Amino acid sequence: MITRxxxxxPDAPKGETVTITFEGQPxxxxxxxxxxxxxxxxxxxxxxxxxxxQAPRAPYCMMGVCFExxxxxxGVPARQSCLMPVRNGMQIKRQIGAPExxxxxxxxxxx
Amino acid sequence: xxxxxxxxxxxxxxxxxxxxxxxxYGAARxxxxxxxxxxxxxxxxxxxxxxxxxxxxxxxxxxxRYARWTRDAVRLWPELHEELLGVTGVDSGLQQNxxxxxxxxxxxxxxxxxxxxxxxxxxxNVPFQxxxxxxxKQYLPGIGPKVIGGSFGAHDGHANPxxxxxxxxxxxxxxxxxxxxxxxxxxxxxDRDRGQFTIKAxxxxxxxxxxxVLAAGLGxxxxxxxxxxxxxxxxxxxQVLITERLKPxxxxxxxxxxxxxxxxxxxxxxxxxxxxxxxxxxxxxxWLARRAVDTFPAxxxxxxxxxxxxxxxxxxxxYPIYQGSDTCPGAYVVICHSxxxxxxxxxxxxxxxxxxxxxxxxxxxxxxSARFLDPNASFSNDH
Numbered sequence: 369m370i371t372r373x374x375x376x377x378p379d380a381p382k383g384e385t386v387t388i389t390f391e392g393q394p395x396x397x398x399x400x401x402x403x404x405x406x407x408x409x410x411x412x413x414x415x416x417x418x419x420x421x422q423a424p425r426a427p428y429c430m431m432g433v434c435f436e437x438x439x440x441x442x443g444v445p446a447r448q449s450c451l452m453p454v455r456n457g458m459q460i461k462r463q464i465g466a467p468e469x470x471x472x473x474x475x476x477x478x479x
Numbered sequence: 480x481x482x483x484x485x486x487x488x489x490x491x492x493x494x495x496x497x498x499x500x501x502x503x504y505g506a507a508r509x510x511x512x513x514x515x516x517x518x519x520x521x522x523x524x525x526x527x528x529x530x531x532x533x534x535x536x537x538x539x540x541x542x543x544r545y546a547r548w549t550r551d552a553v554r555l556w557p558e559l560h561e562e563l564l565g566v567t568g569v570d571s572g573l574q575q576n577x578x579x580x581x582x583x584x585x586x587x588x589x590x591x592x593x594x595x596x597x598x599x600x601x602x603x604n605v606p607f608q609x610x611x612x613x614x615x616k617q618y619l620p621g622i623g624p625k626v627i628g629g630s631f632g633a634h635d636g637h638a639n640p641x642x643x644x645x646x647x648x649x650x651x652x653x654x655x656x657x658x659x660x661x662x663x664x665x666x667x668x669x670d671r672d673r674g675q676f677t678i679k680a681x682x683x684x685x686x687x688x689x690x691x692v693l694a695a696g697l698g699x700x701x702x703x704x705x706x707x708x709x710x711x712x713x714x715x716x717x718q719v720l721i722t723e724r725l726k727p728x729x730x731x732x733x734x735x736x737x738x739x740x741x742x743x744x745x746x747x748x749x750x751x752x753x754x755x756x757x758x759x760x761x762x763x764x765x766w767l768a769r770r771a772v773d774t775f776p777a778x779x780x781x782x783x784x785x786x787x788x789x790x791x792x793x794x795x796x797x798y799p800i801y802q803g804s805d806t807c808p809g810a811y812v813v814i815c816h817s818x819x820x821x822x823x824x825x826x827x828x829x830x831x832x833x834x835x836x837x838x839x840x841x842x843x844x845x846x847x848s849a850r851f852l853d854p855n856a857s858f859s860n861d862h
Contacts, residue, residue: 469726
């Protein structure tokens with residue numbers, strides 16, 4: 369779900385931008401910021417559904433502690449979007465419930 | 480002096496962890512006027528670090544009375560779970576569909592089988608099954624090739640220790656008990672003529688009661704002898720690891736890992752003799768992680784989100800102390816490290832006893848601390 373952003377990036381640097389997609393919709397965002405910050409500034413409010421109650425969730429702590437900001441990035445489920453910098457061409461999807469353990473060994477999440 | 484020094488309870492329980500809260504709840508639900516004094520987060524808080532197993536298998540290999548006590552306790556668990564859910568709406572998370580012990584060598588599986596057979600013979604009604612890998616895989620398809628055997632106990636299970644603690648505290652409120660947090664109890668007095676205890680906290684507050692239960696875990700050391708109780712308490716450290724929440728793939732709790740109802744895998748646990756040090760260490764975290772991956776290889780891909788260490792209060796022989804005071808009648812001490820497994824027995828049996836409603840359970844002399852006074856005896860809690 370993308371709506372009017374709750375957050376904006378003040379004095380957006382005139383520097384480099386990258387293009388990412390969230391649920392198939394492209395977003396042009398400043399290079400060097402986290403995926404969570406980019407999605408929030410782009411108007412995303414619903415990052416994932418919770419494991420137990422399937423309720424919508426969005427980032428909370430923005431510093432790697434709360435695990436509320438989990439998304440699927442380039443096919444790898446349950447990434448902490450507040451800890452990952454954006455990269456051009458990143459494909460991001462909502463994280464639906466808990467990941468399947470067998471799916472966790474795809475992609476490059478051992479960086 | 481605060482207002483609370485004016486009122487007198489029938490029973491004061493020092494310690495608001497799983498042991499103290501269960502005993503207090505058991506007395507309060509029978510109409511005893513109860514107050515719980517909880518030290519607060521400066522305490523070592525064993526209940527917050529519990530692994531969460533409701534476990535009978537292999538308990539009491541050196542003390543049949545303890546095996547029987549544990550057997551009766553796990554049978555009472557469903558009743559406590561249902562009652563707390565009904566009274567408080569809080570779900571303790573009990574799942575009691577059996578549990579597995581998993582072994583990595585023929586030698587340890589054989590040793591395990593002999594131990595379980597002996598306990599079942601001595602105690603009765605502690606059935607078990609020893610299984611090879613192919614049979615284990617019917618229940619736990621995720622086990623790896625290093626698991627060469629295991630045992631199954633149909634009576635075993637697991638619960639959520641934090642939710643159990645919350646349910647007990649909600650139950651205490653529902654039953655009219657008073658829970659005071661931040662009460663760092665430092666002094667106990669007994670007035671024999673009036674049959675009255677005075678309990679004083681570090682900040683000067685004090686409370687009076689007719690009966691007194693010390694269930695303060697490691698805090699018991701400096702309190703018990705003030706009311707004539709011998710209560711040797713020692714500790715081991717347990718470190719555990721927690722993974723991210725995952726889709727269910729471990730259908731039964733095991734001695735090496737369990738998956739919670741919410742999807743986290745809890746990997747445990749160490750047993751370390753390191754004194755009053757509840758930190759985590761990288762070597763033990765690595766050891767636990769390797770052992771978990773040897774058990775369930777898919778865990779190699781799981782991300783860890785937390786690790787913690789907690790101190791278990793336990794006696795020199797690892798079996799509980801349930802002891803009344805001879806010199807200060809009405810004072811009791813309880814030391815045990817199985818606050819989850821024994822919760823229902825603490826509520827339904829120990830609470831009424833120490834609350835003054837019933838006699839001590841049969842054969843409870845076995846749990847008296849006099850067993851530690853024999854100068855020629857040596858003890859080990861490593862079993």
